[in-house]
Amino acid sequence: MTKCLRRDTLSGLTLVEVLVALMVFAVIGVAAFAMLDQTLRSDRIATARLERLGEVQRVMQIMAIDTVQAVPGTLQLQPDGISFLRRGRMLGGVEGLVVAYRLAEGSLWREIGPASAAPVRQVVTTGVAGIVWRFHAAGLDWQAAVPGPEVDGVEMVLTLAAGETLRRVFVLPQDVFDPVLE
Amino acid sequence: MRRRDRGVVLVTILVVMALCVTVIVAMTTRSEQATRATGRDLDAAQAQALMAAGEDSALSALAQDLLTGPLADGPGEPWTRVAQEEASVSLGTFTLEIWDEAARFNLNDLTESTPAARQVLGDIVAAAALPPEVAARIAAALAGGRMLLQIGDLGPLAGLSAEEIAALQPFVTCDPVSERPINVNTASEPVLAAILRNPVLTKRLVDRRAVDLITPDVLKEMAVILPSGLVLRSDFYGLHVVATVGQARVEAVALIHRWTDTYGKPHAVIAARRLGAA
Numbered sequence: 001m002t003k004c005l006r007r008d009t010l011s012g013l014t015l016v017e018v019l020v021a022l023m024v025f026a027v028i029g030v031a032a033f034a035m036l037d038q039t040l041r042s043d044r045i046a047t048a049r050l051e052r053l054g055e056v057q058r059v060m061q062i063m064a065i066d067t068v069q070a071v072p073g074t075l076q077l078q079p080d081g082i083s084f085l086r087r088g089r090m091l092g093g094v095e096g097l098v099v100a101y102r103l104a105e106g107s108l109w110r111e112i113g114p115a116s117a118a119p120v121r122q123v124v125t126t127g128v129a130g131i132v133w134r135f136h137a138a139g140l141d142w143q144a145a146v147p148g149p150e151v152d153g154v155e156m157v158l159t160l161a162a163g164e165t166l167r168r169v170f171v172l173p174q175d176v177f178d179p180v181l182e
Numbered sequence: 183m184r185r186r187d188r189g190v191v192l193v194t195i196l197v198v199m200a201l202c203v204t205v206i207v208a209m210t211t212r213s214e215q216a217t218r219a220t221g222r223d224l225d226a227a228q229a230q231a232l233m234a235a236g237e238d239s240a241l242s243a244l245a246q247d248l249l250t251g252p253l254a255d256g257p258g259e260p261w262t263r264v265a266q267e268e269a270s271v272s273l274g275t276f277t278l279e280i281w282d283e284a285a286r287f288n289l290n291d292l293t294e295s296t297p298a299a300r301q302v303l304g305d306i307v308a309a310a311a312l313p314p315e316v317a318a319r320i321a322a323a324l325a326g327g328r329m330l331l332q333i334g335d336l337g338p339l340a341g342l343s344a345e346e347i348a349a350l351q352p353f354v355t356c357d358p359v360s361e362r363p364i365n366v367n368t369a370s371e372p373v374l375a376a377i378l379r380n381p382v383l384t385k386r387l388v389d390r391r392a393v394d395l396i397t398p399d400v401l402k403e404m405a406v407i408l409p410s411g412l413v414l415r416s417d418f419y420g421l422h423v424v425a426t427v428g429q430a431r432v433e434a435v436a437l438i439h440r441w442t443d444t445y446g447k448p449h450a451v452i453a454a455r456r457l458g459a460a
């Protein structure tokens with residue numbers, strides 16, 4: 001009896017023991033792999049979303065930098081976007097840069113440069129399905145056309161290819177007028 | 183276990199642990215990078231919010247001044263107290279300078295090429311200890327009707343050196359409004375003298391404003407009638423704001439325009455803004 005329970009130190013494991021151990025390890029391995037795969041997939045999705053969010057924030061930041069420096073009375077609505085003159089200089093030229101934002105080939109393009117030279121063109125974001133521009137002036141409601149030099153705000157409604165819609169309002173410096181003549 | 187297989191378990195565990203550590207380090211690094219990037223965005227947003235707050239405080243003070251002291255504008259009034267030397271705030275540092283644009287001669291008056299404006303410029307150039315041809319070069323550059331957006335453009339447009347521009351800067355400005363009158367209460371003595379062309383009256387006004395603000399009543403008491411081009415108040419102000427939060431730094435120079443509408447309501451708005459150093 002005592003002999004039956006004692007295992008020889010040189011003998012291996014039984015086939016059943018090996019199979020059970022393999023099964024246990026297989027179950028643990030599959031579970032661990034599934035968890036890791038799920039974590040990595042979530043991380044990839046979150047990173048992609050964060051990168052997209054960061055890109056859209058950068059677009060808004062660039063547009064805010066341009067619009068806060070806009071020269072009043074220079075904003076124009078173009079067939080594919082908007083253009084205006086803003087403060088700042090490039091290429092050692094004099095103050096004043098022409099800036100345009102245009103929608104082309106599913107991307108939002110920014111053009112910037114002195115009036116006397118060809119502008120620098122850059123894609124600020126891709127995956128844009130459409131943009132709607134509206135304009136504001138004191139005492140008037142939002143309009144589809146630039147109301148004149150007294151325009152004090154621009155609204156951009158950006159529709160992304162994924163279907164999301166983003167709305168942002170940019171406040172412009174206001175034209176100096178003579179209150180006596182108003 | 184046979185003698186030659188001993189240690190296999192330890193090696194296997196070490197390999198598995200190494201893999202786990204690699205995955206954890208990679209994920210932690212990415213997480214830290216994302217946190218840092220978000221922190222930078224947050225700092226930039228907060229610096230911009232500080233700058234906007236500085237602008238709003240100046241706009242509010244200047245609009246309020248139209249109600250409390252509409253007849254004269256000068257040192258000691260509440261709007262001057264929004265100025266802030268570099269100070270630490272809970273987020274970072276903040277600096278705000280505010281000045282009366284009507285204290286300086288507007289170079290854009292030269293776009294209409296009037297003899298009076300050219301004469302004033304000549305006197306100011308002399309006061310800045312610059313040769314007379316500097317005035318001629320500036321007048322020639324602006325005579326074509328080109329509106330100057332920044333004093334620094336006198337370099338490429340009129341061929342002025344950086345030193346010449348720096349010498350002129352305390353006396354001139356370039357506002358997008360022509361023939362804006364000069365404020366007696368804030369103009370420097372050379373600018374006042376160039377407009378008045380009357381050394382005795384200039385001295386009297388400078389001596390008097392050192393004591394208190396020159397109001398219409400004070401003028402009456404002095405028995406002085408101001409010539410055209412001089413006023414006691416201003417509707418244009420310059421603003422320089424610097425806000426720093428963490429690594430983010432925002433600096434802006436703005437022109438403020440204010441007015442009272444037909445219902446008596448005061449308004450103050452940003453008429454021009456340029457990001458970057460003054």
